[in-house]
Amino acid sequence: MQKPLAYRMRPKNIDEVVGQEALLGPGKIIRRMVDAKMLSSMILYGPPGTGKTSIASAIAGSTQYAFRTLNAATDSKKDLQQVVDEAKMSGTVVLLLDEIHRLDKTKQDFLLPHLESGEIVLIGATTENPYLSINPAIRSRTQIFEVQPLDPSDIRTALERALADKQNGLGNFNAQVTEDAMTHLMHVTNGDLRAALNALELAVKSTQPNADGVVKIDLDIIQETTQQGSLVADKDGDAHYDVISALQKSIRGSDTDAALHYLGRLILAGDLPSIVRRLQVIAYEDIGLANPAVVERAVTAIHAAEKLGFPEARIPLANAVIELALSPKSNSAMTAIDAAMQDIQSGRTGDVPKHLKDAHYKGAKELGNGVAYLYPHNYQNDWVAQQYLPDSLQNKAYFNADGNSNVEQAYITQYQKLKAAQKAGLEK
Known part of the structure; x- marks a missing residue:
């Protein structure tokens, strides 16, 4: 069977x-490494189909x-041996x-001394961020390079090369791709x-030649062969998290069209759980007290989608x-709790005041716990x-917040009024 x-x-x-x-020019x-024949182990990370395997193959070919x-998940220690x-x-x-x-510790420990001796030049390939997903022992022995999605012009160069190549490509099929079909193919596969x-190979090999012996590939054919084209939001790749991040930042920045795009x-990646989780985070983190009603409606819509x-589900x-993108924004609740937690983590806590301590046990009164507590409901306005x-x-x-909406400004005003009243009352 012929390879793809x-x-x-x-x-x-x-x-x-x-x-x-940026790496090979x-x-x-990497060009300098190859020219000097001074290769070091490296990790290439980036979306699928961007050339990680090709770069590794080319490095080996150029250096002889x-x-x-091998695959870190499926191949064994014996294969490494x-x-x-x-x-x-x-x-x-x-x-x-x-x-x-996905390299486990047993295979890693076996591999490390051979990397250090130079017997093996390791080129690791991954779609996930190596700074988050790869063991530090491997990272410290490798250089990390990010491989970018290819520009449409790069895709075109490779496609035209394949159409002309008679030995390995499609040069023997006398295929002609219309300009609109080529443009579609260059862009729809997202680098x-x-x-x-x-997709090009499927189009060429599944299309019958016309009377002149030409295999003509038009836009309709390319659209059929790319209808399952790659999505940058692949659920299992690092790019997925980039799209989630872009969604939140677009909503935070009030760009409705960008938010809908991401x-x-x-949605097309089919990852409803990630969407649900992220939108709820966005509602409370980025809109929060500026518009609690929108937060409530967003959560209702999210639950409906589930x-x-x-x-x-795409509709709610x-x-x-x-609504989240167009709403006033505030992160005052998040910054408030983060500031409180920062004090606690820095050791700024102090003992709970005696009058607030639990008094529901025998002996609490003798310790003075809860004795002087003032029950707010016994006072005017319950305060x-x-x-x-x-202390x-x-x-x-x-x-602390400036108040980006009437609702939040009302909260801030009440907060400041109560703080001032409390200070005045305690100073009496």
Whole structure:
């Protein structure tokens, strides 16, 4: 069985790699390593189909080192041993270890001394942020490079190369791709070259030649072959978290259209639990006291989405996102609790005042606990001046806000009025 086009078109040297100029361009770090034949182990991370395997293959091809590929999740320590044995027999081996974030401790401990000796040049590939997902012992022995999604122009270069290549590509099919079909293919795969190449191969091989022997690929054909194209919000990749982050920052920045765009990407990725969790965080973190009614309506819409499921869930989710984006914003509740927690973590606590301590046990009265407590409901307006914070924090004010809405301004006014009344009452 013939291997997929993306595999067959894999670059054999560094000059054949498309894109990634920041790493492979003249004078850039990986290019300098290859030119000097001074390779060091590295981790390449970025979205699927952006060239991590191609870069590893090209590095090996340009340096004439043996190249082997293993998967950290599925291949065993025995497989690693075979690569090490080969390196000891014939010299340095470049090992591409896919899904390196799933490397367990046993395999890691086996691999580390061979990295340090230089027998193995490890190129780890991952879609997840290595600073969060990869063991520090591996990170400290590697250089970390981020691989970016390819520009549409890079995708086009690779597609045209594949159409012309008679040995490994589609050059023997006499295929012609219309300009609008090419443009669609360049953009719909979101920088994923593997998806673009494999979609092109499916289009060419499933289309019958016309009377002139030309395999003509138009927009309709490309749209059919890319309808399951890659989504940048892939649930299992690091890019997924970038989209979630962009959703929150767009709502926080009151950009409704951007917020709907990122919501749409998450919906198409099918990740309702992440959407539900993040929108509830946004409602309380970024809108909060500025508009409690919107927070309540957003939470109601989110719960409705959970009950409905996709595809109908998109409707209440869109309602929530639009209203959250257009609402006044405030993070005063979050900053208030964070300030209180910062004091506690820094050791600024103090003893609970005696009159607030629990008095529901025998002997509490003898200790003076709860004795002088003033019950607010016994006083006018259910309030009485009384110390609640520990002595060392008595004048502390955690809730500070300018008030971006009438609602929040009312809270702030009441807060300040009560603080002033309490201070005055305690000073009598």
